[in-house]
Amino acid sequence: MNIIYNLGFSLPAVFNQGVVIAIVGYCTVFSALVVLYFVFTYLSKLLNLEIRNRLRREGKDEYAAVKDLQISGDESAAISMAIYLFHELHDVESNIITIKKIERAYSPWSSKIYSLRRYPN
Amino acid sequence: MALRKFITIIGIIAVLSIISSCFGSSEKSDNNMNSGNTSLVTPSGDIDDNSINTKDSGAASGIKKFFEYTGFSNATPGHIIMLLVGLFFIFLAIKYDYEPLLLIPIGVGILIGNIPFFQTGSINLQLGIYQEGSVMNYLYFGVIKGIYPPLIFLGIGAMTDFSSLISNPRLMLLGAAAQVGIFLTFIGALFIGFNLPEAGSIGIIGGADGPTAIYLSSKLANGGIINGIQTKNLIGPIAIAAYSYMALVPVIQPPIMKLLTSRRERLIRMKPPRSVSKVEKMIFPIVGLILTAFISPSSLPLLGMLFFGNILKESGVTKRLADTARNSLIDIVTILLGVTVGASTQADVFLNSQSILIFVLGAFSFMVATAGGIMFAKVMNLFLPEGNKINPLVGAAGVSAVPDSARVVQTQGLKEDPSNHLLMHAMAPNVSGVIGSAVAAGILISFLY
Numbered sequence A: 001m002n003i004i005y006n007l008g009f010s011l012p013a014v015f016n017q018g019v020v021i022a023i024v025g026y027c028t029v030f031s032a033l034v035v036l037y038f039v040f041t042y043l044s045k046l047l048n049l050e051i052r053n054r055l056r057r058e059g060k061d062e063y064a065a066v067k068d069l070q071i072s073g074d075e076s077a078a079i080s081m082a083i084y085l086f087h088e089l090h091d092v093e094s095n096i097i098t099i100k101k102i103e104r105a106y107s108p109w110s111s112k113i114y115s116l117r118r119y120p121n
Numbered sequence B: 001m002a003l004r005k006f007i008t009i010i011g012i013i014a015v016l017s018i019i020s021s022c023f024g025s026s027e028k029s030d031n032n033m034n035s036g037n038t039s040l041v042t043p044s045g046d047i048d049d050n051s052i053n054t055k056d057s058g059a060a061s062g063i064k065k066f067f068e069y070t071g072f073s074n075a076t077p078g079h080i081i082m083l084l085v086g087l088f089f090i091f092l093a094i095k096y097d098y099e100p101l102l103l104i105p106i107g108v109g110i111l112i113g114n115i116p117f118f119q120t121g122s123i124n125l126q127l128g129i130y131q132e133g134s135v136m137n138y139l140y141f142g143v144i145k146g147i148y149p150p151l152i153f154l155g156i157g158a159m160t161d162f163s164s165l166i167s168n169p170r171l172m173l174l175g176a177a178a179q180v181g182i183f184l185t186f187i188g189a190l191f192i193g194f195n196l197p198e199a200g201s202i203g204i205i206g207g208a209d210g211p212t213a214i215y216l217s218s219k220l221a222n223g224g225i226i227n228g229i230q231t232k233n234l235i236g237p238i239a240i241a242a243y244s245y246m247a248l249v250p251v252i253q254p255p256i257m258k259l260l261t262s263r264r265e266r267l268i269r270m271k272p273p274r275s276v277s278k279v280e281k282m283i284f285p286i287v288g289l290i291l292t293a294f295i296s297p298s299s300l301p302l303l304g305m306l307f308f309g310n311i312l313k314e315s316g317v318t319k320r321l322a323d324t325a326r327n328s329l330i331d332i333v334t335i336l337l338g339v340t341v342g343a344s345t346q347a348d349v350f351l352n353s354q355s356i357l358i359f360v361l362g363a364f365s366f367m368v369a370t371a372g373g374i375m376f377a378k379v380m381n382l383f384l385p386e387g388n389k390i391n392p393l394v395g396a397a398g399v400s401a402v403p404d405s406a407r408v409v410q411t412q413g414l415k416e417d418p419s420n421h422l423l424m425h426a427m428a429p430n431v432s433g434v435i436g437s438a439v440a441a442g443i444l445i446s447f448l449y
Helices: A011-057 A071-090 B002-040 B049-069 B077-096 B100-113 B135-144 B149-157 B164-168 B168-176 B180-191 B195-206 B210-220 B235-246 B249-260 B278-297 B297-315 B321-341 B353-383 B392-400 B404-416 B423-448
Strands: none
Touching: A011 B135, A011 B164, A011 B168, A011 B180, A011 B195, A011 B210, A011 B278, B077 B100, B077 B235, B100 B235, B100 B321, B135 B210, B135 B235, B135 B321, B149 B195, B149 B210, B149 B321, B164 B278, B164 B353, B164 B423, B168 B353, B168 B392, B168 B423, B180 B195, B180 B321, B180 B353, B180 B423, B195 B210, B195 B235, B195 B423, B210 B235, B210 B297, B210 B321, B210 B423, B235 B321, B235 B353, B249 B353, B249 B392, B249 B404, B278 B297, B278 B423, B297 B321, B297 B423, B353 B392, B392 B404, B392 B423, B404 B423
């Protein structure tokens, strides 16, 4: 079995030790994430409770009684898109179209007479 | 007329070349004669043949010495094999886009580490990564002392959004289940003869997390005496195996996913994740840090930095620090880590039967971890009500390999149903896999160090 090293001690002892480490280690990893699972499952409920209390204090009992206070990712994406479209894409225009007359004082430097070809008389 | 001109010019050139060659050869012969006279005739007037031999042998020995210092003279088949491996990594990264940010630095590192140069026991040219005082040796310090992996974790924390995990905490269990690969490989490595610390380092390949693998092997398989057991330096092979299999996740995982799930299971649609409040996102890294570090204090360097990076991101008041951690810092450390890990695979250290065994065990580890996540999802489905079931493909993302394994889940899900997007669901076990593998590394350190 021992194809690489001559370890100098019996393999079954090490192997048994390894199996114990593996079982205890795996259980510990699992327990760490199970604890996180419980904490974050109940944390959201705790936060919802706080939101409901706040809504009741503000007199919004009908909202506080809603069964599911959370909105889905799809709904929040739709709301975000709507806000974006409202603020970013709709220009506010005056709807008044005018032609502004621009007056310039005469100057020989910009006179058309000198810039147009005149036919000989 | 033109012909006469052409013949004249050619004639002049020919005459000039003949004259110059005659004068040149006569000058050379004069020089030779002169040098010959000075060298041949000794002050006493006797002819000394040895002087010629000495001069020739001096030049020859100089050239010979120069040649001995070149890579051509010192190249061994091992060097050539490793150079080809490095080129293969670069090819995979460029041609198939397999983790190019990792495989290019590692591939180039393998080339740098396997350029053959003159080495004898007493002479230290300060070139190789294992030669004290070389630039590469200084950079390698960050690997052997486990400095780079926590810095990488800081960057990962600053770029990870845990909201998919917070919105559906039960998917966290899939990340825990997939860590079975680590511990089964640990037992497998012991079974074929590796000692305890080495087996622990090899097992962590199943965590599919490069920095964690490097961190653990730098602690447990660094060539020193760990807990009274002499270990071999396995950092290079373990890191290369971990990163290679991470790059090959799109190749390794899909067949296992198909094998272990039915078409009906692959078509399961999961409820869209709820939106997560800012408060929850801020609480997660703080509570996560305290809980996991209390359970496994040895994983503190990794998890501490991971959650610290996430606090930088989610607090909303340290945008500059978060930006640096997730961009510049992680890029710099990735470059240094990739090149030094690649360069540490010098042929004489890397090419041996152990490396091959480590690669075999690493592949086994990845497969078991993938299967573990999928099977646990199927077991969970037995207890979950209809309409709230988990698509078992998501379990495959429990092996960390962020975000590649989640991407593989998304691709496989889309192949079965082009409108079933599993990416967000898969990210939950994916990031919990990172936490799980770091906790596992901490536990192995506390048992074996």
